[in-house]
Amino acid sequence: MIDIREYLKLARDSGAYKDIEIDILKETLIAWLEHPGEPCSVVELRDGNLLAGFAVFARAKNTEYSYDVRSICVDAVYRGKGVGQKLTEMIEEEVLNFGPQAIVRFEISKKKEAVVGEGFLLERDFAMIGHIKAFYDTEDDYFIYAKHVSNFMNREDGEGEDGGDGEAPEDSATLQSGAATIVAAGENLA
Numbered sequence: 001m002i003d004i005r006e007y008l009k010l011a012r013d014s015g016a017y018k019d020i021e022i023d024i025l026k027e028t029l030i031a032w033l034e035h036p037g038e039p040c041s042v043v044e045l046r047d048g049n050l051l052a053g054f055a056v057f058a059r060a061k062n063t064e065y066s067y068d069v070r071s072i073c074v075d076a077v078y079r080g081k082g083v084g085q086k087l088t089e090m091i092e093e094e095v096l097n098f099g100p101q102a103i104v105r106f107e108i109s110k111k112k113e114a115v116v117g118e119g120f121l122l123e124r125d126f127a128m129i130g131h132i133k134a135f136y137d138t139e140d141d142y143f144i145y146a147k148h149v150s151n152f153m154n155r156e157d158g159e160g161e162d163g164g165d166g167e168a169p170e171d172s173a174t175l176q177s178g179a180a181t182i183v184a185a186g187e188n189l190a
Contacts, residue, residue: 084116101150
């Protein structure tokens with residue numbers, strides 16, 4: 001059984017989440033436990049039994065292929081050790097279970113970005129599509145990042161790797177069976 005207190009403690013200990021955001025995260029996780037995959041999905045990374053990091057994401061309303069990362073958090077001990085990168089990869093793999101391509105978006109504060117690593121999203125090929133200085137307070141800006149992910153590679157001639165019309169090739173299997181099983185089975189650090 002998943003204990004959401006573990007997630008809440010990690011978010012609280014990061015110092016980047018306000019009390020109201022912890023409350024919202026709690027409500028979101030409770031809803032997820034009751035109906036895995038709705039209204040959101042959760043991925044986590046563990047070091048043995050220790051939660052090294054987690055992310056919460058959901059399909060954006062009124063879209064078919066856009067997903068918003070609502071929370072991402074990495075334990076201070078594991079920052080700079082590839083946990084954020086692996087969580088991002090897991091999100092990208094998961095969204096591709098629902099279609100051949102997707103847009104993954106992060107709306108994130110400067111403080112929350114620091115929890116995963118400053119510049120982390122740019123290093124992962126996310127484009128900064130919005131920035132508002134001092135949105136949360138004088139030292140905490142607001143950023144929007146986005147990245148297109150796909151099961152196939154678009155070529156200059158407009159054809160996908162299958163040589164056809166850009167549809168995902170038959171053999172482009174995704175790597176995970178679902179967000180619920182990712183958390184239930186967990187994934188451990190090497």
